[in-house]
Amino acid sequence: MTTTETSTRIPVRVLAADPFLRVGLESALGECPEFTFDRDGTGVQVLAADEIDDAVLCAIRAARERKSTVLLVVGKVDASTAVRAIEAGACGVLRREQACAQTLISAVRAASTGHGTMSPDLLSGLFETAGRLSSTPAAPSLDARERDVLRMVADGHETAEIASALAYSTRTVTSIVHDITHRLRLRNRAHAVAFALRQGLI
Structure with missing residues (x-):
């Protein structure tokens, strides 16, 4: 591999409590030759979780402090909890069942350039719930x-x-x-x- 090819590859780290889920996500991402798996977590960090709880939000903030870009793949999520993840620093939120290889690869590519990705139903839900979410004065x-x-x-x-x-x-x-x-x-x-x-x- 040439120096140019190496420099243009996207470092990716997958984190999941379930080892089978982690292996599955790594296998899907491994289909893309642009990605290289990075154990230091300095590139795009794909964080898989069952739901968005305080531990997940802390993990997102910690990753952001290390200058990682975080893509969250989550089992149970709605628009309001997706907002919490984004405010914690996640670049994108995907439902686990929608995270096929093609969608996942596209989301990681987008995250590597600072673009966010969100499952369509969650994005629609943001508009529907916007009026019910609390606002900040001034x-x-x-x-x-x-x-x-x-x-x-x-x-x-x-x-x-x-x-x-x-x-x-x-x-x-x-x-x-x-x-x-x-x-x-x-x-x-x-x-x-x-x-x-x-x-x-x-």
């Missing part, structure tokens, strides 16, 4: 351009698709999202969408 505002971009991010569109639809350059879209996350002190795109929904900004 919530910040978003301008029209920022709201348009975040709505498309929430709908699952990639940067290039958003740029084409809104007649912006991809650099402009990236800059808008970066400005939002930096100004509001959010961790990533998924956190920005969850925050905006909870505050009723989009």
Whole structure:
């Protein structure tokens, strides 16, 4: 393998209490030659759990402190608990039964570039429950351009698709999202969408 090939591979670490589940996830991810398994957890960390409890949230925060990007694969989850995971630092949340090899590989690729992934029913649930979730006093505002971009991010569109639809350059879209996350002190795109929904900004 050449130096270039090595440098472009994506380090991945799978964590699961169930060893059979861990082996299954590693087997699915092993189908992608772009990935290399990383025991130090400095790349994308795929964290598998039965449900999102305090221990899982602590594990997500610990991984984020080590500069890992966390993709959560969970058995039992709803929109409100998915929000908690995102606020703890998860880049994406997938239902375990929906985490087939293709979906899992796509989610890890997205996570490695800072893009979040969420199971479609959970994303829909975020919109349905947004009005019932608690809000923070004196919530910040978003301008029209920022709201348009975040709505498309929430709908699952990639940067290039958003740029084409809104007649912006991809650099402009990236800059808008970066400005939002930096100004509001959010961790990533998924956190920005969850925050905006909870505050009723989009």
